[in-house]
Amino acid sequence: MSIALVLLTLLFPARPMFSAALPSTVAHLSPRTVAFVSAPLVVKRLPRRLPTYTVTATIYEADARQTDSEPFVTADNSRIPRRHSSKMRWMALSRDLLKRWGGDFEFGDSVRVTGISPKLDGNYIIHDTMNRRHRHCMDILAAKSEHLNEMWKNVKISKIEPEWHAS
Structure with a gap:
């Protein structure tokens, strides 16, 4: 017999009414009554509503005339690939919206854009x-080949909270 089985046998002596119907290893275990306690209801919190800003949207290209002397290096030191397009979904924000200058956004934040x-x-x-x-x-950010020279007013932007998943 294993040590665990000996301990279980000593702690829970067998009851004779079930010993014939159960296998020998289970016959020595006796059922116990368990009290069920109702757990308090957990109220599900609604997701935090993030502020939405109304901005003016424009298009820019990685060109020294529209940026600075290093057009393929962004302010957060990311490198723009030579064959990029608007499908890459990179953007620049005015300084009043960035956290460094008192805003709510940081470099690397995901932002939902509508309007x-x-x-x-997207x-x-x-x-x-x-x-x-x-x-x-x-x-x-767009490529020169896309020719998107437009400006849009009343565009809505809001920060997207990251969804954390256990790995």
């Missing part, structure tokens, strides 16, 4: 900042 067009609405990642003269503005 431009079905093709350009989720973007903040990698760059705009010139200090701009207020409540955003720029979408």
